Amino acid sequence: MRNLAQLMRAIRGEKNFVQLAKQTGVSRQLLMAVEAGGSTSLTSLRQIAKRCQVKDELWTELLVAWVMQELGQEDFARLNERLSPKLEAKGKPEELLLLGFKRLADSEKEAILATMFSEPVRALLPGLVMLQYRGNKTPGAEYPKEYRKQVERYFGDKAGK
Secondary structure (H helix, E strand, C coil): CCCHHHHHHHHHCCCCHHHHHHHHCCCHHHHHHHHCCCCCCHHHHHHHHHHCCCCHHHHHHHHHHHHHHHHCHHHHHHHHHHHCCCHHHCCCHHHHHHHHHHCCCHHHHHHHHHHHCCHHHHHHHHHHHHHHHHHHCCCCCCCCHHHHHHHHHHHCCCCCC
């Protein structure tokens, strides 16, 4: 993971500090200080990101790097452990999937949903689930009622039987 100074250097690219200061509305001295490992406010960081039109992934990386720099390595590690406890401690697989989905950016959620509900994927899902389910149960076992209801809701009455 890159630190805040490295990320700021990547954002600056081929521009000099004066050019980036004009583009962002942030002082040249502040830009130089941050790139040298100094601190900045979240407001200034947000302004730089907005005026440089950084993408969601880079903004997330900037935000994490800023928090890490503000907290220090040791406290950041504690925060990271608290926010991301071991997966096996979280519970059922569907809960993990929902948690992961909630943490995605809106654009990523939309892409996944668009793919999931496309006709080719919808046509494949009942068969794939059936193969997985049969692998865990004895041949000829019934689908759980919960599963049948969900499949019927998304794919119609004939799916999941």
